[in-house]
Amino acid sequence: GNSVTQMEGPVTLSEEAFLTINCTYTATGYPSLFWYVQYPGEGLQLLLKATKADDKGSNKGFEATYRKETTSFHLEKGSVQVSDSAVYFCALSFGGSQGNLIFGKGTKLSVKP
Amino acid sequence: DTAVSQTPKYLVTQMGNDKSIKCEQNLGHDTMYWYKQDSKKFLKIMFSYNNKELIINETVPNRFSPKSPDKAHLNLHINSLELGDSAVYFCASSGQPGILFFGSGTQLSVL
Numbered sequence: 001g002n003s004v005t006q007m008e009g010p011v012t013l014s015e016e017a018f019l020t021i022n023c024t025y026t027a028t029g030y031p032s033l034f035w036y037v038q039y040p041g042e043g044l045q046l047l048l049k050a051t052k053a054d055d056k057g058s059n060k061g062f063e064a065t066y067r068k069e070t071t072s073f074h075l076e077k078g079s080v081q082v083s084d085s086a087v088y089f090c091a092l093s094f095g096g097s098q099g100n101l102i103f104g105k106g107t108k109l110s111v112k113p
Numbered sequence: 114d115t116a117v118s119q120t121p122k123y124l125v126t127q128m129g130n131d132k133s134i135k136c137e138q139n140l141g142h143d144t145m146y147w148y149k150q151d152s153k154k155f156l157k158i159m160f161s162y163n164n165k166e167l168i169i170n171e172t173v174p175n176r177f178s179p180k181s182p183d184k185a186h187l188n189l190h191i192n193s194l195e196l197g198d199s200a201v202y203f204c205a206s207s208g209q210p211g212i213l214f215f216g217s218g219t220q221l222s223v224l
Contacts, residue, residue: 032210032211034211034212036213038154041217042217042218043117043203043205043215043216043218044156044203044205044213044215045215046212046213049211049212087154089156091211092211093210093211094210100146100158100161100169101158101211101213102158103155103156103157105153105154105155106154106155106156108154
């Protein structure tokens with residue numbers, strides 16, 4: 001079946017450190033890939049997306065590249081801030097009338113000043 | 114204006130009770146969802162409606178019944194609440210596949 005695997009958290013970094021959160025997927029076909037972010041006490045928000053191989057999604061200094069050969073969509077940021085502390089979810093979708101997201105288990109990031 | 118609003122934000126109730134969570138979206142989207150988030154933050158889809166029609170019904174106990182009176186509303190009714198139903202329930206809407214707008218969640222605690 002279709003699934004998403006993320007690195008286990010929590011991840012604790014100092015401000016201005018480099019961030020990588022690994023995400024790999026298993027899918028029958030070619031899904032679109034997404035990163036969502038959940039700040040404390042809030043619902044999820046779309047952070048970035050990529051719809052085909054080699055696409056790079058980017059937003060707010062975060063980037064992720066759709067790698068078909070390694071079935072990966074790792075999230076990176078060059079210099080994290082305290083305000084980036086949140087739970088990050090990798091997800092895939094096949095679109096169509098269903099178009100629902102299949103989420104990874106989430107990775108909690110804590111950034112210390 | 115909140116795009117996807119759900120009420121109540123907190124719901125504390127006794128086992129065996131029946132409760133409802135309401136959701137409304139003002140984005141004009143055709144598709145709405147209910148997701149359940151457990152204590153470890155794992156998110157699982159429960160239901161999806163497209164233009165008031167049920168599209169996805171995952172393996173959810175039939176004590177959970179969604180109702181969509183119109184395409185802007187998707188309510189969740191839960192009968193005979195059990196301890197294991199304690200979780201955060203998120204409503205979401207979508208106008209494009211995979212791009213979901215989430216409400217702020219309803220934290221349900223069953224005592």
